[in-house]
Amino acid sequence: xxxxxxxxxxxxxxxxxxxxxxxxxxxxxxxxxxxxxxxxxxxxxxxxxxxxxxxxxxxxxxxxxxxxxxxxxxxxxxxxxxxxxxxxxxxxxxxxxxxxxxxxxxxxxxxxx
Amino acid sequence: xxxxxxxxxxxxxxxxxxxxxxxxxxxxxxxxxxxxxxxxxxxxxxxxxxxxxxxxxxxxxxxxxxxxxxxxxxxxxxxxxxxxxxxxxxxxxxxxxxxxxxxxxxxxxxxxxxxxxxxxxxxxxxxxxxxxxxxxxxxxx
Numbered sequence: 001x002x003x004x005x006x007x008x009x010x011x012x013x014x015x016x017x018x019x020x021x022x023x024x025x026x027x028x029x030x031x032x033x034x035x036x037x038x039x040x041x042x043x044x045x046x047x048x049x050x051x052x053x054x055x056x057x058x059x060x061x062x063x064x065x066x067x068x069x070x071x072x073x074x075x076x077x078x079x080x081x082x083x084x085x086x087x088x089x090x091x092x093x094x095x096x097x098x099x100x101x102x103x104x105x106x107x108x109x110x111x112x113x
Numbered sequence: 114x115x116x117x118x119x120x121x122x123x124x125x126x127x128x129x130x131x132x133x134x135x136x137x138x139x140x141x142x143x144x145x146x147x148x149x150x151x152x153x154x155x156x157x158x159x160x161x162x163x164x165x166x167x168x169x170x171x172x173x174x175x176x177x178x179x180x181x182x183x184x185x186x187x188x189x190x191x192x193x194x195x196x197x198x199x200x201x202x203x204x205x206x207x208x209x210x211x212x213x214x215x216x217x218x219x220x221x222x223x224x225x226x227x228x229x230x231x232x233x234x235x236x237x238x239x240x241x242x243x244x245x246x247x248x249x250x251x252x253x254x
Binding site: 001002003004005006050052053055056060062063064065067069070073074076077078082086104106108 | 139142161
């Protein structure tokens with residue numbers, strides 16, 4: 001099994017963890033405290049995490065730049081509100097990653113048998 | 114997850130992705146995602162081409178392997194994995210508009226015969242145990 005997920009780093013202080021989870025930061029896919037424990041509990045072995053947060057930050061920055069550059073056309077195509085929400089989400093994601101509150105990882109795991 | 118909570122969650126996802134799937138069909142979106150990824154991924158997510166290749170590499174996918182992709186949406190990166198590795202794939206999602214887009218892309222990429230598309234949530238999959246060699250999902254769970 002292999003999956004990319006955006007999650008709150010497990011070593012985040014409890015107060016920040018709760019705040020980030022409550023805020024439902026854009027892109028946050030998993031509120032589980034640790035994916036590794038979850039996978040282990042489900043019987044998976046050989047669990048490996050590859051941190052791709054730097055790429056995540058870079059890609060989000062590219063979305064923000066490209067959306068800003070094409071703002072007029074995008075607003076016509078998808079609506080002004082939708083574009084504003086996406087731009088707001090991109091900025092919020094970048095802030096959260098820079099503060100260490102969001103991480104994107106590739107998890108790999110094997111299911112015996 | 115209770116059926117009621119699952120239905121609420123599915124409704125929220127449908128609302129969240131409705132404008133994503135609508136805008137994905139526009140020329141300006143194609144131009145924007147090409148600027149972001151340097152390729153035609155047709156998604157508004159974060160999985161780059163290099164990360165899709167990493168998935169293929171780490172799963173060691175080969176021709177004939179059976180891949181299950183959960184929350185497939187418009188088919189990125191599952192269709193890319195099918196095209197690059199020769200594997201077969203079942204793409205699942207709870208939202209029909211995304212899967213319809215994935216079907217169109219599979220046809221366009223001439224890999225439709227190696228793909229199947231199933232509307233199903235990850236919590237109720239209609240497959241027998243051990244039916245697949247690999248399972249993937251990207252930012253869905």
